[in-house]
Structure formats: C-alpha cells, structure tokens
Amino acid sequence: MNAQAPASDKATDQVTEKASSALLQVNNIEAIYDHVILVLKGVSFEVPEGGIVALLGANGAGKSTTLKSISNLLRAERGEITKGSIQLAGQRTNDLTANEMVKRGCVQVMEGRHCFEHLTVEENLLTGAYTRGGASDVKSDLEKVYDYFPRLRERRSSQAGYTSGGEQQMCAIGRALMARPKLILLDEPSMGLAPQLVEQIFEIVKQLNENEGVTFLLAEQNTNVALRYSDYGYILENGRVVLDGAAADLANNEDVKEFYLGLSTQGRKSFREVKHYKRRKRWL
Amino acid sequence: MEFLQSIFVTPFVEIVDSPYFFFEVFFGGLMAGVMYSLVALGFVLIFKASGVFNFSQGVMVLFAALNFVGLLEHGVPIWLAFLITMAIMTALAFAVERLVLRHLVNQEPIILFMATIGLAFFLEGFGETLWGSEIKPLEVGIPNDVWFMGDAMIQQADVFAAVVAGAMVTVLALFFHYTRVGRALRAVADDHQAALSIGIPLNHIWIIVWAVAGVVALVAGILWGSKLGVQFSLSVIALKALPVLILGGFTSIPGAIIGGLIIGAGEKVAEVYWGSVFGGAIEEWFAYIVALVFLFFRPQGLFGDKIIERV
Numbered sequence: 001m002n003a004q005a006p007a008s009d010k011a012t013d014q015v016t017e018k019a020s021s022a023l024l025q026v027n028n029i030e031a032i033y034d035h036v037i038l039v040l041k042g043v044s045f046e047v048p049e050g051g052i053v054a055l056l057g058a059n060g061a062g063k064s065t066t067l068k069s070i071s072n073l074l075r076a077e078r079g080e081i082t083k084g085s086i087q088l089a090g091q092r093t094n095d096l097t098a099n100e101m102v103k104r105g106c107v108q109v110m111e112g113r114h115c116f117e118h119l120t121v122e123e124n125l126l127t128g129a130y131t132r133g134g135a136s137d138v139k140s141d142l143e144k145v146y147d148y149f150p151r152l153r154e155r156r157s158s159q160a161g162y163t164s165g166g167e168q169q170m171c172a173i174g175r176a177l178m179a180r181p182k183l184i185l186l187d188e189p190s191m192g193l194a195p196q197l198v199e200q201i202f203e204i205v206k207q208l209n210e211n212e213g214v215t216f217l218l219a220e221q222n223t224n225v226a227l228r229y230s231d232y233g234y235i236l237e238n239g240r241v242v243l244d245g246a247a248a249d250l251a252n253n254e255d256v257k258e259f260y261l262g263l264s265t266q267g268r269k270s271f272r273e274v275k276h277y278k279r280r281k282r283w284l
Numbered sequence: 285m286e287f288l289q290s291i292f293v294t295p296f297v298e299i300v301d302s303p304y305f306f307f308e309v310f311f312g313g314l315m316a317g318v319m320y321s322l323v324a325l326g327f328v329l330i331f332k333a334s335g336v337f338n339f340s341q342g343v344m345v346l347f348a349a350l351n352f353v354g355l356l357e358h359g360v361p362i363w364l365a366f367l368i369t370m371a372i373m374t375a376l377a378f379a380v381e382r383l384v385l386r387h388l389v390n391q392e393p394i395i396l397f398m399a400t401i402g403l404a405f406f407l408e409g410f411g412e413t414l415w416g417s418e419i420k421p422l423e424v425g426i427p428n429d430v431w432f433m434g435d436a437m438i439q440q441a442d443v444f445a446a447v448v449a450g451a452m453v454t455v456l457a458l459f460f461h462y463t464r465v466g467r468a469l470r471a472v473a474d475d476h477q478a479a480l481s482i483g484i485p486l487n488h489i490w491i492i493v494w495a496v497a498g499v500v501a502l503v504a505g506i507l508w509g510s511k512l513g514v515q516f517s518l519s520v521i522a523l524k525a526l527p528v529l530i531l532g533g534f535t536s537i538p539g540a541i542i543g544g545l546i547i548g549a550g551e552k553v554a555e556v557y558w559g560s561v562f563g564g565a566i567e568e569w570f571a572y573i574v575a576l577v578f579l580f581f582r583p584q585g586l587f588g589d590k591i592i593e594r595v
Binding site: 097 | 473474475478484
C-alpha cells in the first residue's frame, strides 16, 4: 500500500498537465465489489476528445468494471471506487450519479445490449432522450438515428425483445445516441454477433465518430476488430493496464499477436499451444 | 350421489330457472370485483416499477380514505379534500422513497417486502392517531338508486364505481404509453440497469409510482368507503387483491382489472349457488382457492408478462 502512494501522486500530477487535451481521464482507480472483491487494481488511461479508444483483455480482466466505474453504474451492483479519480472534461466525476453522468454527456451501452424488451424499438430510442426532458429536437434526432441504422426504421414498431441480436445492439447504440452524448462507453458490442454484423456495427461506430464527433471508449474481447477500428488501445489483465499503444502498433506487437490474435512468428498456431505458452509467460 | 347432484346439477338448474336473479348476482359480483381491481392496480404499479411487493397498498387505501373523510368532517369541500388528500399521498411517496427505499436499494426483495409490512402497521396506527378509529360514513354524492333491467336490480353506485375505475385505467394506460415519464416507468419495469445506463433516475421513478399508487388508493378508498363506511376492515378487504394478482399476473394492469372482475363475480356466484353445499360463507375463501389452483397451473397468471426468450 505504502509503496503505491507515491505512484498515485505522480499520476495525479500528470493529470493536471494533460487536463486540457483529454475528454476522459482515469487515474489509478481501484474498484471493489461487495466491500471485499478487488477488481481494478490501479487502472489509468485517457481518452482524447474525438478518439476511439479500445480496452482489450480476456474475460474478467476488468474491462466492464472500468466502464461501469466511469458511468457510475457500478454502485447499482454493490461496487464502488475506493481510490483514484475519474475526470470528464477536466471535472472529477467519481461521486456523481448515473443520471448526472448522462446529463454531462457520458452514456454507457451495456454488455448484452439490455434493450427494454417489452417496449417497441422506437419507444426504446425515445426513452434514450429521457434526460433531455421534452426537448423539441428529439424527433429530428430520432430520424438521424434511423438514418445511421436503417434497419431500426424497418423494425420501429416491433417489440425490442423479438428483434435479432444485431438489431438489439443497434437499438442499444441508437438509444444511447438519443441522449446526445459526447462520450459513449461501448461494452462488448461484438458479443454473440456474426462476424459480418460485427463489421457493420463497427463501421457505423466509425461513421458516428467521424461525422458526429462522438468519442468512443470500447471494451472488447475481439481484439482483431477492435484494433482495426480504434486509434489507441489499452490491454487489461487482472485489473491492471499491462500494455498500451497506438492501435497499429499494438496490432503488430509480437506479444499481442500471440496472446490475443492467436498469431506468432511461425504463422497461426493451434489454440492449445497458445494456451500452454501463456501459462509460462505472463506480463508483470 | 346427492352431494354430486347438488354440485353439478342443482345450481345450473337454478340459474336456468331464474336468469335475471343470476344476472343480478353476477353483476353485483363484477362490481365488487372492480374494487378489488383498483387495489390490485396499486400493487401492480409499484411492483412493476420497483420490484417491491407493497404489502401496505391495502392500508394506503384506508389511510387515503381516512384523510379524505376526516377533511370532509372538518367542513372542507369535496374537491379541496380530494386535492389535499392527493397531496398527502404524494408527500407519503416522497417520505417512503427518502426514508425507506433509498436505504434499502440493492437489498433482497424479501427485505423490501418486510419494510412495506412495517409501513402498513405504521400507516394504520398513524391514521388512527390522526382521525380516530370509529367507523365514518362517507357521502360524496354517488347516486344511490337502483335501475331495473327486466327483473334484475342494478345498483347505480356500482355502475358509477365501474365507470370511475374504467376511466382511471384508461388514463393510466394513456399515461404509460404516450408520455415520456410513462415510457420511462415501463422502461424501468423492463430493465433497471439499462434504465440507469441511459440516465433515468430511479429515485424519481419510485416517487412517481408511489404517488400514482397513492392516488389509485384514494379513489379505491372513496368508492369502498361510500359503500361500507370508512373503517379499519378496509385494509383487510385489500388482502383480496392478492388472489386477484395471482390470477391476473403481478405485472399486468389489464390482468389486475380482469382478475378482479373474475374473482368478484366468481365468489358471489359461488356463494349464492354453491355456498349451501359447503355450509355457507365460501365467499371468504373462494378467491384463495382459485388463486391456489392458478399457482399450480399458470403461475405467471392470466396476463403476466410473457417472458421473452429468443432461441
């Protein structure tokens, strides 16, 4: 514990220096569940305005917890941030509610999509604009979302629970857009979807980023796709950032290739060998 | 043999013999059912939006009626008494959120349920302290005559109650489907976490549903009260809402309404035609037996939310 203290001070110092450039800064946060289970052990990273940043890592590495710490959904699951700070546009947000985070322009699209099953697709989208009150431009935003996701326009009056997985993912992203966010936290958008559909959804994410200026922080297990569409990546393992770099560099990094892309200098290896190798060599 | 005959033959012969009498019984039962429906409706609202099984709903009916009748006794005009009681029920909603729900977030449902039992006892005692415990007659100008349809007698008060209940359900349905807050309530009912993730503040939603449930309780209390007088047994009648909920499904507003009608009509008809076979007074337990049978064969009730599962 004592040994870590100076490190966290240093991290805070860095923050003040860079405060101007990054939209989101996460400084050395620790998160625990149920007062005992330590999931994040000092995670730091930042997301520049207008960027797409990927958090990569295996199951249980702490990607989802990181996103929930930022959006403050963590508290609804008996979790809390015990150390470190999170800053959105230079302001500390640790103690805000999820509602206040959305009002400040940070919306999370949860893992597993979480559409409102018994509401129609259109009602789902409209609910996304809840925090904007009775704003008059909600209708035009709805049209905009339909332009990005034409499939949703076709399914607008179906109950969301009866739409396909891809449509639900689109619905969840569209719903988040309706809040007019600056930053979308996208958790595992590829989960359970066919590769072609994953490609399609990431393509739309890219477009939203370029045309609407929405910043994305995405948590993905699908390292390959995530690195192709993002600018910068952080790799999490056991609640710590073990490696970070520009997306292109990460994709060419030998270790990343081996651990997460299943490739090595000898070309594609069998999964069994990779696993075996992983047992012997670890980062940190 | 005689026993079987008295169950399977005689009642039906009687029904065919005097259809007007049957109609009268049936209709009277439906109208009692409307009252059950109103109480059940309050349960459903709160259960849907917060997953809390609100045991105190019946006492809320009593509490609202007590306040209303108490204000009337002090010479407050009816419309003002109605508005003040609505304000009291809304204040109650705020208090419940602030003092109870907020501190029990994320706890097991059984703990929240226990909290509402506590709330029930509190409200009952508090109401008694404020307004005394004697039976108070309630007169709000609901018509008291009877109509005749052929030989069947229909209480105008019953019809009035049905119209009020129908209007209220319609308003609620419109509210849930066409307003921003209504949609948010349904969203919360579907998925708490997703609702949080898009910034719907659960605390506000709880206050709103408790307030709405309070107003529903007030209407139910006025209708019951003008029929039976405002008395403490009102909260016991509200227990009949439980079999109604099991029949209609805990999550369905139409279910609460139709469940109430079925239970109301069913128990009256059963009492009149089959009561003597079982030695009378089966009205008291008929509803619970129906509920039990439903629990065996269709636990989600007639209209409970279909669990959507994609395969």
